[in-house]
Amino acid sequence: xxxxxxxxxxxxxxxxxxxxxxxxxxxxxxxxxxxxxxxxxxxxxxxxxxxxxxxxxxxxxxxxxxxxxxxxxxxxxxxxxxxxxxxxxxxxxxxxxxxxxxxxxxxxxxxxxxxxxxxxxxxxxxxxxxxxxxxxxxxxxxxxxxxxxxxxxxxxxxxxxxxxxxxxxxxxxxxxxxxxxxxxxxxxxxxxxxxxxxxxxxxxx
Numbered sequence: 001x002x003x004x005x006x007x008x009x010x011x012x013x014x015x016x017x018x019x020x021x022x023x024x025x026x027x028x029x030x031x032x033x034x035x036x037x038x039x040x041x042x043x044x045x046x047x048x049x050x051x052x053x054x055x056x057x058x059x060x061x062x063x064x065x066x067x068x069x070x071x072x073x074x075x076x077x078x079x080x081x082x083x084x085x086x087x088x089x090x091x092x093x094x095x096x097x098x099x100x101x102x103x104x105x106x107x108x109x110x111x112x113x114x115x116x117x118x119x120x121x122x123x124x125x126x127x128x129x130x131x132x133x134x135x136x137x138x139x140x141x142x143x144x145x146x147x148x149x150x151x152x153x154x155x156x157x158x159x160x161x162x163x164x165x166x167x168x169x170x171x172x173x174x175x176x177x178x179x180x181x182x183x184x185x186x187x188x189x190x191x192x193x194x195x196x197x198x199x200x201x202x203x204x205x
Contacts, residue, residue: 047079047112051164051200055086059172059192061094062183071196072105079203082107086123093132097183099174101127101148113204115158122151122170129176131183144180146188149173156198164198 052073059066069091074084087102107121125148132142152170159165174188 047077047203049076049079049201049203050074050084051076051198051202052084053197053199055088055194055196057088057170057192057194060190061090061099062097062187064094066094067091068192070102074105074107074200076109076112076201076203079112080109082109082119082121086125088125093130096132097187098130099127099146099148099188100130101125101146101174103127103148107154112202117156117158119154119156119166120152121154122149124149129174129180129183129188131180133182142180142182144176144178144183146177147175150192152192152194154194154196158202162199162201164202166194166196166198168194168196170194 050073052071054069054071057068059068067090068088070087070089072084072086074082076082082105084105085102086105089100090098103123103125105121105123107119109117109119111117127146127148129144129146130142150170150172152168154166154168156164156166170192172188172190172192174185176183176185176188
């Protein structure tokens with residue numbers, strides 16, 4: 001499962017970088033159309049864009065420190081609304097507990113096109129919790145479906161025309177849909193510190 005999460009994060013990063021390079025290549029834009037209003041950068045001027053990239057979250061799970069990877073793929077509409085998908089995968093377990101989840105993400109962007117912009121949003125996701133008691137590592141792991149609500153806030157810095165670095169925080173509210181022996185709901189909730197690379201096309205308004 002850990003390898004699967006790493007592969008997913010790398011796949012997201014590679015796809016986003018490829019899309020960003022395609023959009024940033026003037027020759028590609030000209031090949032698409034001689035009309036500048038139909039180019040990707042004209043779309044950016046009209047408040048349209050999108051981004052993706054890996055995120056890294058530091059959190060507490062089951063009373064232990066844990067690190068999560070994954071990332072979002074987002075479409076930006078009207079310069080100030082972001083809609084997309086986000087996935088979070090653990091890097092190792094926390095005292096025998098893993099959470100895997102992904103789902104829809106929405107964000108409201110303030111001060112788009114500026115050196116810094118601030119966003120408020122959240123993710124509504126589904127996934128699975130897996131738990132194996134550390135005292136009995138040979139026993140089968142228990143599995144239970146989960147629902148996750150994760151509000152978040154980010155401050156993003158414009159580093160390059162197609163690259164931003166975002167830092168912020170979120171709070172994970174995770175709910176077990178079935179009983180998972182040895183785990184309480186309180187073991188799943190926690191604040192998260194968040195670092196995210198955003199690679200793509202960012203609207204000017």
